[in-house]
Amino acid sequence: MKTKPCLILEDCKKIGAAAEAEARKNKWNVVIAILDDGGHLLWLVRMDGATPANAQIAIEKGRTAAVSRRTTKNWEDRIAAGRTALLNMPVLPVQGGVPIMVNGECAGAVGVSGVQSHEDEQIANAGIAALG
Amino acid sequence: MSLKSVARVAVPAMLAAFALAAAAQQPNPMDVVPDKMPNDIPYGAPIALDHAQAAINAAVAESKKRGWKLNVAVVDSGGNLVAFARQDGAQIASIAISEHKARAAATFRRETKAFEAGIQAGNNYLITLDGVIGSRGGIPLLEGGKLIGAIGCSGGTGSQDEVVCKAGAATVK
Numbered sequence: 001m002k003t004k005p006c007l008i009l010e011d012c013k014k015i016g017a018a019a020e021a022e023a024r025k026n027k028w029n030v031v032i033a034i035l036d037d038g039g040h041l042l043w044l045v046r047m048d049g050a051t052p053a054n055a056q057i058a059i060e061k062g063r064t065a066a067v068s069r070r071t072t073k074n075w076e077d078r079i080a081a082g083r084t085a086l087l088n089m090p091v092l093p094v095q096g097g098v099p100i101m102v103n104g105e106c107a108g109a110v111g112v113s114g115v116q117s118h119e120d121e122q123i124a125n126a127g128i129a130a131l132g
Numbered sequence: 133m134s135l136k137s138v139a140r141v142a143v144p145a146m147l148a149a150f151a152l153a154a155a156a157q158q159p160n161p162m163d164v165v166p167d168k169m170p171n172d173i174p175y176g177a178p179i180a181l182d183h184a185q186a187a188i189n190a191a192v193a194e195s196k197k198r199g200w201k202l203n204v205a206v207v208d209s210g211g212n213l214v215a216f217a218r219q220d221g222a223q224i225a226s227i228a229i230s231e232h233k234a235r236a237a238a239t240f241r242r243e244t245k246a247f248e249a250g251i252q253a254g255n256n257y258l259i260t261l262d263g264v265i266g267s268r269g270g271i272p273l274l275e276g277g278k279l280i281g282a283i284g285c286s287g288g289t290g291s292q293d294e295v296v297c298k299a300g301a302a303t304v305k
Contacts, residue, residue, distance in 0.1 A: 008220045009192070040224050044216035048181050052212035 005102040007036060011131060012043035015100075015110060019127030020045060023114075030114025030123060031058040037106050039063035047114070054113040061097030061120075062111025069106040072097035073121060096120030100128050171241040176278025178208030183304060184215040187273065187283050191300030192217055195285075202287035202296055203230040206273075209280050211235040219287075226286035233270030233293075234284030236263055241279055244270035248290065269293030273304040280304070 012034045019032045029049035034042045039062075046055050061072050068075070068091060075093035079086050086093060095117035099109045110127050112120040184206040191204045201222040206215045213231060233244050240247075245268035250258045258264055268291070270284040283300045285293040 009217060012217070038224070040218075041216055041227050042218045044213060045181055045185065046212075046214045052208075052210065055213045 004037075004105040005107045007034070007042060007100065007108045009042070014130050015127040016043055016045060018130030019110065019112065019123050020047065022123045022126035023047060023112075026115075026119070028115045028119060028123070030112050030120065031055045032123065032127065033058040033062045033111040034108060034127075035059070035062040035066045035111065036108045037066055039066040039109075042108065050114045057092065057094070057113035058096070058111040060092040060111065061094060061113060062109045063097075064091040064093070064109075065097035065099045065111065066106065066109035067091075069099050069101075071095070071099065071121070072111075073117075076117075096124060098124040098128060100131065102131075173241045173272070173274065173279050174277070175209045176275060176280045178210065178212075179206065179214055179273060179275075179281035179304070181214060183273075183275075184208075184281065187300040187303045188215050188217050190303045191283065191285060191296045192219060194299035195219060195296045198292075198295075200288050200292055200296065202285050202293065203227050204296070204300060205230040205234045205284045206300075207231070207234040207238050207282055207284070209238060211238045211282075214281065222287045229265070229267075229286035230269075230284040232263075232265050232284065233267065233286060234282045235270075236265045237270035237272045237282035237284065238279065239263060241272055243272065244268055244284075245294065267293075269297050271297050271301045273301055275304055 015034055023030050029047045031046045031050045031054040033044045036042050064072050073095040075091055076095050079093050097111040100107045110124040112123045187206055188204050195202045201219045203218045203222050203226040208214050236244050244265050247258055247264050247266045248268050251266045272279050273281045283297055285297040
C-alpha cells in the first residue's frame with residue numbers, strides 16, 4: 001500500500017509561527033488556518049484585530065486548497081479568465097489558500113485571511129517555507 | 133345502558149379525573165420566578181490571541197501527559213473562534229464539537245456541563261434551545277469577573293474533555 005506524509009501538531013506550530021512572524025513583520029492582523037489533506041482544521045490563530053469573518057474565510061480558503069491540491073489563486077484566475085462555471089464549484093476561489101506539497105503529495109494546506117489577497121498568500125507561503 | 137356498563141365507563145373516568153387533580157397539585161418547578169438573574173456575568177473585551185494560545189498550550193500539555201488525543205478550541209466573548217489545535221490522531225468529528233462547546237459556554241455564560249446535567253435530570257426542553265450542546269467540556273474564561281471567551285475540548289469521553297478543558301481554563305484569571 002502507498003504511504004504519504006502527514007502533518008503533525010509540531011509541523012503546524014512551525015508553519016503557524018513562521019506565518020505569524022511574516023504577518024507581524026508587515027503589521028498585518030490576519031487569521032492563519034492549517035488543515036489536513038481532507039480539509040479538516042488542525043490549527044488556527046486569529047491575531048488581535050482580525051475579524052470573526054476572517055476566521056471563517058481562512059478555513060474555507062485552506063479547505064479549498066487542501067481538497068483540490070491547488071492554490072485558491074489558481075481557482076480565482078480561471079474564473080477571472082472567463083470560466084464562470086467554476087463559481088458553482090464547492091470551493092472558495094479567492095487567493096490566500098496554498099496546498100502543502102511534500103514529495104509530490106498534498107499533506108494539507110494553509111489558508112490566510114485579513115489583508116489583501118496577494119498578501120494573504122505571501123503569509124501562507126512564508127509559513128509553508130518553514131517546513132523546509 | 134345497564135348499570136354494569138355505566139360502571140365500566142364511569143370508574144375509569146373517575147380515576148382519570150383524580151389522577152389529573154393529583155398532578156395539578158404537584159408544583160411545577162418551571163413556574164418558580166427567581167428574584168435575580170441567573171449567570172449574570174458581564175461580557176468583557178474579547179480574549180487576546182496570546183491568552184488564547186496559552187490556554188490551548190496548557191490544555192494540550194495536560195492531554196499529552198495523560199496520553200489522550202483531543203481537539204481544543206478557544207472563542208472570544210462573542211463566541212467567535214480565536215485559536216484552535218488538533219492533537220495528532222484526534223478524531224475529526226470533534227473539531228466542530230470542540231468549537232461548539234466553546235461557543236455555547238461563551239454565549240450561555242456557563243459550563244456546558246450545566247446542559248448535560250439538566251438534560252440528564254429530565255429537563256428535555258434544554259435540547260430545544262438554540263446552540264445548546266449537552267456535553268461537558270466547555271468552560272467560560274473569566275478575567276476580573278468578566279467573560280472574555282471560552283474554551284472547548286472534545287475527542288475523549290466528556291469527563292476526559294472536561295479535565296483537559298479545566299487545565300486550559302486555569303491559565304486565565
